[in-house]
Amino acid sequence: MQLQTSLEIIQLEAVAKEEENVRFAAFLKQQTEQQVDEKVQHLNLLIEKEIDCTACGNCCKTLMINVTDNEADRAAGRLKLNRDEFDRRHLEKGSHGMMLINTIPCHFLNENKCTIYEDRFEGCREFPALHLPSFVKRLFTVLMHYNRCPIIFNVVEELKKETGFSN
Numbered sequence: 238m239q240l241q242t243s244l245e246i247i248q249l250e251a252v253a254k255e256e257e258n259v260r261f262a263a264f265l266k267q268q269t270e271q272q273v274d275e276k277v278q279h280l281n282l283l284i285e286k287e288i289d290c291t292a293c294g295n296c297c298k299t300l301m302i303n304v305t306d307n308e309a310d311r312a313a314g315r316l317k318l319n320r321d322e323f324d325r326r327h328l329e330k331g332s333h334g335m336m337l338i339n340t341i342p343c344h345f346l347n348e349n350k351c352t353i354y355e356d357r358f359e360g361c362r363e364f365p366a367l368h369l370p371s372f373v374k375r376l377f378t379v380l381m382h383y384n385r386c387p388i389i390f391n392v393v394e395e396l397k398k399e400t401g402f403s404n
């Protein structure tokens with residue numbers, strides 16, 4: 238399996254394949270959810286171990302990260318800050334009381350490594366979320382990240398081959 242890890246090429250490919258991906262999404266919606274999930278989870282296992290996230294770090298450089306109260310307490314404790322100080326330095330309030338990391342790239346990324354790795358937030362742990370069920374229902378979000386995450390890009394491209402999608 239030949240994997241693409243260049244973010245530059247992935248971004249160009251994403252533009253070139255925009256219409257193809259719309260057709261692929263429609264094609265996948267005709268498959269059974271379980272069959273697609275099995276293929277995606279299998280490909281994800283093969284591909285994620287071949288991709289070095291510390292050579293990429295693009296999710297931490299480009300995504301808005303939600304933080305819950307408990308997560309903020311834990312990260313504040315790790316950084317030996319009280320919550321007010323942690324919130325003042327690192328968080329901003331979004332709509333409906335939602336809290337977000339107040340910088341993109343994330344403050345906690347240093348040389349492509351997370352400096353609070355063991356206490357990183359749920360959204361960070363889950364991304365790119367290809368191990369989760371209901372891939373087809375989440376396609377809109379997955380394809381939104383197709384141009385930024387080499388794991389997603391390669392899983393989607395291999396899934397096209399595995400499902401016999403003709404582009």
Ligand code: SF4
Nearest residue numbers: 297343345346351361
């Ligand atoms: S907390 Fe860590 S894993 Fe999450 S976005 Fe920041 S650097 Fe990345």
Ligand code: SF4
Nearest residue numbers: 290293294295296386
């Ligand atoms: S999850 Fe995707 S975007 Fe994030 S570091 Fe790994 S390959 Fe890059």
